[in-house]
Amino acid sequence: MKFTSFFYTLPALLLLGYSIPLVVAQIPDSQLSPDCQMPRPATLNSVNDFLAMGHFQQDCLKDVSAAVSTFTQAIKLNPYAEEPYYHRANAYAAMENYQAAVADYSKVIQKNTGRLGLTSAAYWNRARAYEKLGEKTKAISDLTQLIGNNRGPNADEYVFRANLYKDVGNKQSAIADYKVAEKLLQQYVDGVFDTGYMDDRYQQMLDKTRKELSSMGVAVTIPKVTTGSILRTIATTEVERALNLARFIPSSPNIQYFDTQLEDLYQQLATTQPQVDKSVVKNLISNAAYEKMDSLKTERSQLLAKYTPYHPNIKLIDIQTTELESLIRRNKF
Incomplete structure (x- = not known):
């Protein structure tokens, strides 16, 4: 999963709640990424406008620093909304500023409104950020929270946690997670969950998971015909x-x-x-x-x-x- 300077300053009146649209200067197409699929926001007048501009800067201009600044303006407009924190966290992670990313993902988790469905993604991304920071026990804790939240089993989460358990020397927990992941991945490539998971990525994950189990001394039976x-x-x-x-x-x-x-x-x-x-x-x-x-x-x-x-x-x-x-x-x- 993806961890998902040009700076706009709001007038003081806007920060006090007045609605004054800011017209965005046009950007030459030559400055845009060839794979840009996002329109430029015409004005900056709301939280959604700033979020759109932040994504445009990050995805089309490849200017992550500017995106962080713009997402910060969205937070100033509405400090109670979780979405600006989530997107700023992704931008921080893209800049490899994992401490700042963890802080913003934590804000999303603390708010936990459930309205936008960002909490699970925040736990996953925060676990990745913790891993980058070498705080693997905290990453395991976030993944355990995800696995236990009754959304249904997810092979990616089990594989990630198994890898972390292996890294911290908890062999038995790693084996237990790899076994769950292997069963789920076999179901994925067998079409049990319709065709959505029947792609090469999950077959490769399945093969790698079986290799991990074998390297830990666990006998793995591979079906001849699936x-x-x-x-x-x-x-x-x-x-x-x-x-x-x-x-x-x-x-x-x-x-x-x-x-x-x-x-x-x-x-x-x-x-x-x-x-x-x-x-x-x-x-x-x-x-x-x-x-x-x-x-x-x-x-x-x-x-x-x-x-x-x-x-x-x-x-x-x-x-x-x-x-x-x-x-x-x-x-x-």
């Missing part, structure tokens, strides 16, 4: 079948080959544990089809530079795209 691998193979095979339907009729041996494969895969899926919702399968198939359609679109554009739309290769792509669209429709809820 639900996640079956799901991914089903999605790939469904897409390949659709592409071949552009060339062959359904009764063709080529299509029957894919049908046999899919029948076997779906039978395997029915017997694996843990079971996943049908929506997971449908989402993976649709996502794979969309991804293939994107590559076909690129290929078609390249061919159009050489041939007319009636060229056999382009016509084949058009038929394949139609088959993929049909596959997506069949997998809608």
